[in-house]
Amino acid sequence: MSAAAVVRHAQDLLEEAGLHGAFLVRNLDTGAEIGFDTETPYPAASLVKVPLAVAVLERVGRGKLDPATPVDVEPGRIATPGPTGLSRFRHPARIAVDDLLYLSTCISDSVAADALFDLVPPATVAAELRRLRLDGIAVRHRAGVLADTPAERLGPADVHLAHSLAIGAATPGQGHPVAQLDVTRANAGSARAFADLMHALWRPSTILSSTAERVRALMGDNLHRQRLAPDFASDASRWSSKTGTLLHLRHEVGVVEHADGQSYAVAALTASRVPAATQPGSEATMGQVARSLHDYLRTGTLPWWG
Secondary structure (H helix, E strand, O other): OOHHHHHHHHHHHHHHOOEEEEEEEEEOOOOOEEEEOOOOEEEOHHHHHHHHHHHHHHHHHOOOOOOOOEEEEOOOOOOOOOOOOHHHOOOOEEEEHHHHHHHHHHOOOHHHHHHHHHHOOHHHHHHHHHHOOOOOEEOOOOOHHHHOOHHHHHOHHHHHHHHHHHHHOOOOOOOOOOHHHOOOOOOEEEHHHHHHHHHHHHOOOOOOHHHHHHHHHHHHOOOOOOOOHHHHOEOOEEEEEEEEEEOOEEEEEEEEEEOOOOEEEEEEEEEEOOOOOOOHHHHHHHHHHHHHHHHHHHHOOOOOOO
């Protein structure tokens, strides 16, 4: 089976699952890669917390920010609490910058992320990416706005209506009446841009080695393991990643490090056509597609479903 056939089969799997998306898998040492729609930008959702961590840690590494600095966080910063994290707190908390990085990156805590954005605003994160020569990721707004969508306004009983709006209201140019889904207004990036970020973290040149090491460790401790992890984590490989979820969007970017020394960046950005909040089958398909591309690139043979 040729690479083109592998890609076509992967796209067919997505179509059957009610998904469309952009995928890229890259060997971090040879640069060889396989994927599709790699330049198409998608709203980044919580993937933005990785460049945020990079910007904060670059400032730490240059002596402009002390990771032990305590930050006072008041409750109620996000109107609709998330399932975990500081948005569930009922009382003020004092948390060090380094611990906010853990909460923001590992459990995707948007209140912790916004406490970091107070220190390093979105425009500053964007400027840091430009300084590091990491193109293609736009950082325009804070994380808390991700919890202010039609889904939160309509409530659980009508969440399907919010998803229907998210699915059906996009313009051909990827504009959207929901600002967080409009690639010209939202935090956004392509599969290639996020693969480039993974490459820069696992094979650092412009990024400080201390920054890269800390972000790799944080991504290795990511608690959200339901998407690509079942297909990449094993006794012989380590999967480090960050997920992003917003209405019908389901993303994950990361790196799989094999015991034989080979490492691969994986970027999977998807949007569902099914108006439902919970779609475990879609997430399983994401893993199946990403793993099939990885296996073809790694072995040059047929994927397991070939």
